[in-house]
Amino acid sequence: MFLLTAVLLTGCSTARADSLPYVDLSVRTPLPATRASQIVPLRLAVAAIISPQGNVESYSDLAEYLGRHLGRPVELVQRRTYAEVNELVASRAVDLAFVCTSAYIDGHDRFGMELLAAPEINGELVYYSELIVPASSTAQSIADLQGKTFAFTDPMSFSGRVYPSYLVKQLGYQPDEFFGRTFFTYSHDRAIEAVAAGIADGAAVDSLVLDYAIRRQPELEARLKVIHRSPAFGIPPVVVPPDLPPKQKVRLRELLLSMHEDVEGRVILSELGIDRFVPISDDAYQAIRKLISETGVMR
Amino acid sequence: MFGQQHGSYSRLQRLLERAWALAGGVSVRTKILGIVLTLTTILGLGVTLQVRAVMERVFIVELESRGVSVASDLAARSADPILLNDNYALYQLLTETVANHPDALYAYVLTPDGEVLVHTFGDAGFPVGLLNLEAEGQATDSQTPVVKTVFQSEEGIVHDFAAPIFEGRSGTVHLGLTETRLHSVINAVTGQMLLTTLAVAVVGILAAMLLTWLLTRPILDLVSTTREVGKGNLSVRAPHWADDEIGDLADAFNQMVSDLESSRQALWEKEAARTRLLEQLITAQEEERKRIARELHDGVGQSLTSLIVGMKLAHQVENGAAMEEHLAELRRFATATLEQVRLLSRQLRPSVLDDLGLSAALERYCEEFEQLYPGIMVDVHCDLPERLPPPVETSLYRIIQEAMTNAARHSGCSTISVLVLRRNGSVQAIIEDDGRGFDPAQARREGRSVGIHGMAERAELVGGHMDIESSSDGTTVYVEVPVEEPRDGADSAV
Structure with missing residues (x-):
């Protein structure tokens, strides 16, 4: 009887498989090398x-x-x-x-x-580095962000890393010591998101990117505030x-x-x-x- | 149509008969075992099959929703590495995803041109069959852009989930999930359930054996006891195993055997009493004959001899007056003799019973009884509106006679009251004395009770029965004999 059951049970699953297409996964071919395009893009x-x-x-x-x-x-x-x-x-x-x-x-x-x-x-060849904090933050300047989490954009970014580091140095600190924790987001829009989401207590971003982001997502404006704007840079x-x-x-x-x-x-x-x-x-x-x-x- | 129905009906009946013959032909043990095993197996297999089907359905739905979510997640996380041209990160993402999902068989990314960008099949190359499968894909619900395809392979059934990366601008990621683990889980559960069924079946067999033993043992005991009783051994009893129906049966059986035994004992006692009665009857008959012979010889014989002598002497009497006197003397003598013969005759069978009925006979008897036993006062009350059947009258007369004689002889009573009355289709006779009483059972056991037994026999001969109650204050004998109710009017007038 148990044998009968076993036969019955295996019968069920094979019936479903019969109607399905079969793919032999063991037939492998090496992938062709990326096509060399005639036209160089x-x-x-x-x-x-x-x-x-x-x-x-x-x-x-x-x-x-x-x-x-x-x-x-x-x-x-x-x-x-x-x-x-x-x-x-x-x-x-x-x-x-x-x-x-x-x-x-x-x-x-x-x-x-x-x-x-x-x-x-907008008729200009300049942009600014803008220091942003969450809308709920009480920070008034970079000094208020001491010991907080700060999001840098790219290690090489001027507006996202060099300028805020410059501000910290003006206060007489090394950036690594001044902030409680720092991390890199590798792009300005991610840094904006990080601050808006409260993951970072502050970030310095490219004013063009911030304007562009706010233009595309107007609700960002309510979640952020700009507490400092740098002089104009190229x-x-x-x-x-x-x-x-x-x-x-x-x-x-x-x-x-x-x-x-x-x-x-x-x-x-x-x-x-x-x-x-x-x-x-x-x-x-x-x-x-x-x-x-x-x-x-x-x- | 009807014929067909009839045919199938009789076929069904034949089948049922055959099944019944098969089921009826095996022992109770086999029946119970069969029932237990059949039920256990049907239940176990039914539940197993159903659980299996439900699990398979639920697991596949779950697998598909997981596939959709993992593929969507993979697509979202693939976008950046593809845009950043970071094929290694992409490869890592795919391999880690496949490694972290036990059901995942493969993952690969197709460029928008349909070229394989990265895959997890390793160095041996890419299974080209997968690329031809694309056309057979079916769109899932509109909420997710993931396309599902199910195909069969040497790895079992594979569910392929294709999620567009960056709205398809960066290509498509494919994730293949196998049902292998799903089936192994289902098979493990099925195996467990079948094992449980087996275990339950084994327990069921043991329980059935115990049950059978419990059920059949008292029955078998009852059978062997019955056989023993059949051989005539009435002292055996079936053991009472439990307070259930079989216990009741054993009790009823034991009651029957013990009733049988006591009735056989009663029969045996009655037989013995009858034998004794017969012996005493013969003795009594001889005694009676002796007494009659003596009476005849001593009484009637002497009287007649005297008469003959007197008549012989009459010849020698010459004187007329003396002759007259002599003849008168002889007549008186002859009259006395006649009276003597009549008394003897009456004692043998009171003709008054036949002529005037039970009441008159009893009254006459009581008068004679009081003359015979002057110290005893007899009170007779006989309330019988019409004559009873002769056998009943004779039996009651003799029973009352015997009871009164016994009372006078043995109890030392001073009063005997006799009451005879008709009630509800029977005649009752109650004979009470104020004597010292006796133990009827003991008397019966000791064989001293030929008279009592004779009374009972007489009562039973006419379909009635007799009871004796006795205490130190006296003895009461009850006799009840059923008689047909007289029909209204007609009979009572006769």
Whole structure:
């Protein structure tokens, strides 16, 4: 009788399996090597000023626009840190990059990273580092954040790390000693989220990113407050590797600088909150360079 | 149609008959064991099958919801590594996910172009069969974009969950969950349940054996006791095992045997008394004959001899006056002799009983009794509106006669009262004395009771019965004999 049951029980499960397709998992083939594309795409690196998914959403239209006008596909490349993006630029693994100011200074000073253009936003070529705290926080200045948890964005970020460290130093402390605990979020929008969610008691973020984030998520404004705004600094630029063929460099710069002249380009720019791209010189970043060397956190 | 029904009905009946013949042909032990085993097995297997089916259903639903959530989670966490081109982090994410989910068989990421980006199948390569499966996928509910596909493989049934990464812009992550662990859990539970069923069956067999022993042992005892009784041994008794129906049966059986024994004892005693009665009857008859012979010889014979002598002497009487006197003397003598013969005859059988009935006979008898026993006062009250059947009259007369004689002879009483009356289809006779009393049972045991036994016999011969109550204040004999009620009017007039 037990035997009968066993037969019966196994019968049940095989009946269901009969109607299913069969896949032989033991038939394996090595994966083909990544296809070598005939057309070499233009590789556009975007530093993680905002999170990778945010970057894709923000920059894919721009990448597509560039690709269409250059007649070759544009591949959007991202890395977790500014340093990694700088390495890509240094090794010429990318043709064009949107980087942070301090990353530019590091790249320029180390391997001759070249400025291509800068976005003009609200008629200005500057941005600020803004110190944010949760809406419920009683902190009035950086001094009130002593012993608290502080979120840095990227180790190489000017607005997210260098500037707050500078403020702490002004108070006469080392950042590591001043805050109770610090951590890196590797992007500004994540730092904003961390403060809004109360995971960090404070963070310093790129004013452009904060404005952009608040524009897209208006409820953030109620959850945060800005307790300090830095002096104006040179806006994060668009750069190219030092040995990019001059012809290509000119073509890219022309394309960027003339974007606001056609309807399609204007739509994309306004999506990004940019008025237009303008030429910029290294002088715009002198103040930052000086502050970085004073603070010395990047060494 | 009807014929078919009839046919199936008779087939069913035949089947039932056969089943009954089969079930009836085996011992009670086998029946109980069969019932217990059948019930245990049906219950065990039924519950096992049902639990198995329910578990399978629930587990698969659970597996699918887990697959959807793990795949969604994996897709969310894959987005950054893919966008950051961090294939190693992606690989780590997939391998850790597969390692941490015991049901996970594989995970792989397809690029939007359908190329395999990262997979967990190892160095040997990727099973290409999986890529052809895509078309057969079925959309799950609209709340989640995860697509489910179920397929069969050498690893058993595999549920493939495909979750789009970053709304599909960064590709799709596939997660494969097997039912292997699910089935092993179900099989383990099934095994446990079957084992439990087996254990319960074993316990059931033991319990059934105990039950059978408890049930059949008293029955078998009863059977052997019955056989013993059948052989004539009335002293055996069936043991009373428990206060249940079988115990009641044993009690009833024992009661029956003991009744049988006591009735046999009574029969035996009656037989012995009858034998004694017969002997005494014969003796009494001889005594009676002797007495009659003596009476005849000494009384009637002497009287007749005297008459003959007197008549012979009459010849010698010449004187007329003397002759007259002599003849008168002879006549008186003859009359006395006749009276003597009549008394003798009456004593033998009172003709008054036949002629005038029980009341008159009893009254006559009591008069004679008082003459015979002058110290005893007899009070007779006989309330019988009409004659009784002759056998009843004779029996009652003789019983009352015997009772009065016994009282006069043995009790030393001074008063005897006799009451005869009719009541509810029977005649009752009550004979009371104020003597010293006796123990009827003892008298019966010691065989001194031929008279009493004779009374009882007489009562029983006419369908009645007799009881004796005796104490130191006196003895009462009750006799009750059933008689048919007289029909209204007609008979009483006769």
